[in-house]
Amino acid sequence: MKTNSLSPTLPLTNTTVLVTRADRQSDNFVKLLQQYGTTALSMSCLCIAPPTNWELTDNALTNINEFDWLIFTSTNGIDYFCNRMINNQGNINALKNIKIAVVGSKTANHLINYGITPSFTPPDFVSDSLIECFPNKDNLKGTKILYPKLEAGGRENIPEELSSLGASVTAIPAYQSNCNNKIPSSIVSAFKEGKIDVVTFASPKTVECFYQMIQSIGGESFLNNICIASIGPVTSVVCKDVLGRVDVEAQPYTLNGLIKAIIKWNNYEKNHHK
Incomplete structure (x- = not known):
């Protein structure tokens, strides 16, 4: 888990989550994540x-x-x-x-x-x-x-x-x-420095575009130690097909459900990797 300046009492303090939604859709999800202490980064994979x-x-x-x-x-x-x-x-x-x-x-x-x-x-x-x-x-x-x-x-x-x-x-x-075709330099640096704990996906198309963008910088290996979090079963199928796995699936299939699933994963990681 990585550093975060917010209160250590919040459930996702010291956890960095990457949001891959389109620009105009990502703000709400970023704000929701921040309420739980997350360091939320935005990498828009789609343009609508x-x-x-x-x-x-x-x-x-x-x-x-x-x-x-x-x-x-x-x-x-x-x-x-x-x-x-x-x-x-x-x-x-x-x-x-x-x-x-x-x-x-x-x-x-x-x-x-x-x-x-x-x-x-x-x-x-x-x-x-x-x-x-x-x-x-x-x-x-x-x-x-x-x-x-x-x-x-x-x-x-x-x-x-x-x-x-x-x-x-x-x-x-x-x-x-x-698909967008350029990853912000700050996100590339975060990947290379191993600062990202979780990547979230809210649609199948986002998964496909994300992988194209990661391939463009030869960064497939960046995902080896990152949690792949999906909003629901349809997106999860594409995560498995394109990225080879899915680690977290929302229940219910909403952004709040996705955050709850990430918190559950985070608690497991803390308890098993002390």
Whole structure:
């Protein structure tokens, strides 16, 4: 464990955690970690941007009243979709007439910030749970569902599975995420000096981009003595495929759940490596 100037009574004092989320998403997680005494470093692996073409999204917005359900699986999807709707129509009032399903409490709260309350949030914060528990899922024939999603990559199970249940699913590109290609020199130094205890991942794409960035500096071996922490099972699969292992998985699949899992790991390390 490394040094930290905060109170030694906090559970993650003397622990340095690397946050790999996109710039505009990392601040909240960094602040949460710091509340537990963590030295939190930020290495943005993704840059979030609008889709390459708005045509499909604009067509869906023009016909928004034809849909029975709208599905959001991320705060990025909400932001880009709602802001495009505001730009096109001046407001998002039409969304109050559509049932909206979201994956995760954070996504639900983000939608509420826009003045819209979701109709359904699955018990587990993963897309498989949304499909398994989707309202009236045995009678979806004729149901029209709009799914704003990541332009490329990500999982296609939502449109595939709901279509197989009889729904008509329109998947549209709401945003894209691209890999950053440069690691800040301060982070490179922290890796080389062995100052990082934990690297956190909140999405599969982040894992892939992180590994590309580490490879670019020949730093694969830096990870040998670092805890790999994943926010949930989908991300964990990619951690295992790309990095060869996952050491910590959040339970529940939230940032707070991830911090709790890191604290548990940290306590184990302290007790077994005195």
